[in-house]
Amino acid sequence: MTNDRITALRKAVEANPDDVLLRLVLAETLVAAAEIESALDQYVVLLDQDGLPDDQYIVVGELAAANGRLALLRSCLEAARQAGVVEGTGRLQQLVDEMISSRSGVKVKVGRPEDEFVVSDAPQEPTTFDQVGGMEEIKRVIHRMVILPLSRPELYQKYGRRSGGGVMLYGPPGCGKTLLARATAGECGLPFVNVRIEDVMDPYLGVSERNLHTAFERARANSPCVLFLDELDALAFARHKHGGSEARRLVDVLLQELDAIGSENDGLLVLAATNAPWDVDEAMLRPGRFDRVLFVPPPDEPARADILSVLLKEIPSAALDLKNLAAQTPMYSGADLRALVERGVDAVIDEALTTGGEPPLAMSHLERALPTVKPSTLDWLHRVRSYIEFANQSERYVAAYLRTKDVRRRLS
Secondary structure, three states: OHHHHHHHHHHHHHHOOOOHHHHHHHHHHHHHOOOHHHHHHHHHHHHHOOOOOHHHHHHHHHHHHHOOOHHHHHHHHHHHHHOOOOOOHHHHHHHHHHHHHHHOOEEEEOOOOOOOOEEEOOOOOOOOHHHOOOOHHHHHHHHHHHHHHHHOHHHHHHOOOOOOEEEEEEOOOOOOHHHHHHHHHHHHOOOEEEEOHHHHOOOOOOHHHHHHHHHHHHHHHOOOEEEEEOOHHHHOEOHHHOOOHHHHHHHHHHHHHHHOOOOOOOOEEEEEEEOOHHHEOHHHHOOOOOOEEEEOOOOOHHHHHHHHHHHOOOOOEOOOOHHHHHHOOOOOOHHHHHHHHHHHHHHHHHHHHHHOOOOOEOHHHHHHHHHHOOOOHHHHHHHHHHHHHHOOOOOOOOHHHHOOHHHHHHHO
């Protein structure tokens, strides 16, 4: 009897798709029949039609959370707030936070062709821009290019602009590209799907392409979310530089995924990082793909002081002159500064073992460690300078940065 009623209601809704009361009856009947996924699909349409009663937002939101439907849960929370619903919205926000936390840091693992594609959902604390030292200008650009379209979708819809798209971050190793991508996801309150080169590449024919496609499908299932491709130059190595058909096939698959051929990329923000942008296939940089390119330089002096402050936050220390230390570390990357702090902590531990006390970290420990840590960015800057001098794309990558006084002095 119930099945007949559901069938009749489905036909009635198909004949009258704008009848929200009829659709609401169908959704409630599906819930009673334990056809939860089908019911949730109807609730999605009802929300789009503004046909869900105010007293249903919390109930439907909790049902969506219980069935892993993050997008619907967020929509119910937003609708409840706009309707002035007070009781229950805190619970929905908690459910949103829990789902985002459980999905953050999704890591793709691959194996032999007979292995299933495995996803590890290791919960991680969301990273935000507060945990990224310096880079204020880059943060502002990312906020305008990436975060604003997601936080103010109505403004972008008014002018016919969709959220999502691709941004390529490039620069020397250790300067915070991955951290910046993860913080972007945290600022947006979105799941972060991290796909590394070792998660995709496989010696078996066709497996790399399958892994890449599955990663995109996983991200689309969690949309809206941030998909991060590390070492883009390896995944999308310029086809004119590589004679192998395997690399060409992988580039072709990535282009298809970015163009959303046979799929939908609305709400999917793709970030990528590379240390060698000149090795990335030119087709990747066309509009609709990674047409937004941001240089992540070595941190300047104020940024280095900020980074040191973040690194030293949890370490027992005496009064430290971080501005002075930042002035002594030109061209140091964030990774170099972390290594410097770790060497300084090693010196403190050695002192504690010798004296039997627990001395705090002091400037003297860090300054003694300075000669043991050299800026790793110089090799990259020498290489990029050679590329710019001898390639035909001299103004595409970092040319202006290389002309700055500090960089010219360090590279001379």
